[in-house]
Amino acid sequence: MRTTHDTVRAAFRDECTALGDVLRELTPADLDRPTDCPPWAVRDLVAHVHAGAGRLTGMLAAPAPPRAEVDAAGYFGAAKFAPQVDRDRVDSARRQAREATDPAGIAAAFDRDWRAADAAVARQSVDRVVRTRHGDAMALTEFLVTRVVEVGVHGLDLAAALGREPWLTPTAAEVVATLLTGGRAVPPELGWDRLTVLRKATGRDPLTGRERTALGAAGLRLLAFGG
Template sequence: MDGETVLAALRAESQRLYEKVCAIPEGEWDRPSPCDPWTVREVFAHLTNAVDRVGSMLAEPEPEPSGALVTAAGYYAPDERFSTDANEVRIETAQDSAGWYADGRALAEHFDSVWRSVTTACAKEPPERRVRTRHGDPMLLSDFLVTRVVEVCVHGFDVAVGLGHEPWPTDEAADVVARLLLGGRPYDASVPVPGGGWDRTTFLRKATGRLPMTAAERAAERLGLRRLTLG
């Protein structure tokens, strides 16, 4: 996926998410999210940190153009980055950072500032810009931004469900995540899916573990579904 398309998706999904949470009552932030053990506040803090990481990466020296680059799909490989220990650090970091803000509105406003700053900075970078993840992986910035769209979109599902709402993904972000899951192909609801037909949002939720799959539905992997290891 080209960088401009991915960046547009990150902008659209981040704007949608901010608009959905900026005015919710303070008590709603402490509802449990389906991303156990996080509350809505904590999962929102996690995705805010995930987007904010882009700014830190851009401030670091660009990796030398040597060796293979990790792709967006490769970023979600089932290795030590998603081990039990790594996930415990993710959980604790989000819980700690959720407490940095006076209230949920302050956290939402910080997220709004972060995504705007990050997307503005990324728009100035050349298509071949490389970055290094906190795990040491060299990646194209455009590929790393795909992972940030996944973070905002998929954890946006967790926020929505935690608040008792239907998920609200934008078309732009849903297409980016679907193409990642399908090896570059867009999701086509007219293609039969084992176990029943899904709209794109249902497909995304099932494919990312946000909704359960039946044994018949898991046969969808034969249609080329990529499994992502998500923290």
């Protein structure tokens, strides 16, 4: 599968739809479950994903920068994980989560906002450039890849917190895995599927010594968030 604009947009829609289905099934008690993204509980992590999924609506209403300067891989550089940026990200999600106590309302608001973002994307040309809240000028398609990463990877965190099997969709798995591997094939002897690539590359599952050796022998360096 090529990572085209249509491919990425389909992945965004698929993954947001899957997450929305899960959110509609949550109970108030589920919202207080701890996650592997401390200090966030489920309600905080959902608020973070919600904000990220809906962000393009405002970005596309702003003037377009003249040219893209950062791609999706560059977006996840060390600057995004600097201590102050990380604190702001954590605190922002917790503030938003305090206002969200009804699971049905949370699910409805998420659906409304990601669909509004998708509709805003549909009205743009594929060569549109946007400016992120960090000041990066990015091609629309590249930024949309980062949205698929946010919804897909944090979906794994939510699944773990809720005691559910991961619901990662095939389209999102393909887009995120392509980003994490730079589009290169993972050594077949590792036997990794797309879900394993995501878990290993994002630190959800640690790499073993054998896996590091195989990746090194293949000259494959997985994109590590913050690295």
